[in-house]
Amino acid sequence: MAKRPQLTGRAAVLAVVVCAIAMSLAYPVREYIAQRRNVAELKQQQARLLAEIKALDDESRQLRDPAYRKRLARERLFYCEPGQKCYVVMDDTPEQAKGTAEEKQAVAKPPWYETLWESVEAVDAGRGRKAAGS
Known part of the structure; x- marks a missing residue:
């Protein structure tokens, strides 16, 4: 008895059709997944x-309240009511007034006159090179 081939013509055509269907569905499925992720x-x-x-609405509602505005003025701007005695302790700064590390570094800039003098020196050094090169 003759041995039958393992892959017949029908099986090969079926495999090609299945692969074609899989290839044609790959792009739409990928787009579908991407759109779901985007949604x-x-x-x-x-x-x-x-x-x-909602947070901004709550803040807006608070700012419309006169008592809240008075409290903010006392805390942040150190306002006092007429006839009231108010004291400001300079060493005890609130946490809000303390700057972050970036703000502290920005404050640690050199004085303006040092910056000016460094720029004058830089220009002078640049002229010296041009004069020597000319």
Whole structure:
């Protein structure tokens, strides 16, 4: 008895058709997954923005309250009511008034006259090179 080949013509055609279908579905499936991911990211962004809007609405509502505004003026601007005695302790700064490390570094800049003198020296050094090169 003759041995049948393992791969018949029908099986080969079927394999090619299955591969063609898989190849034709790969791109739409990939786009579908990408769009689903994009929708999920947009929903997260929307939730984040809605929370931010709610916080800003709450802050706006607080700022419309005269008692809150008076308290802010006393705390931040050290305002006093007429006839009231107010004291400011200079060493005891609130946590809000303390700067971050970046702000402290910005304050640690050299004085303006040192910066000016360094720029004059830099220009003078540049002229000396041009004169020597000329």
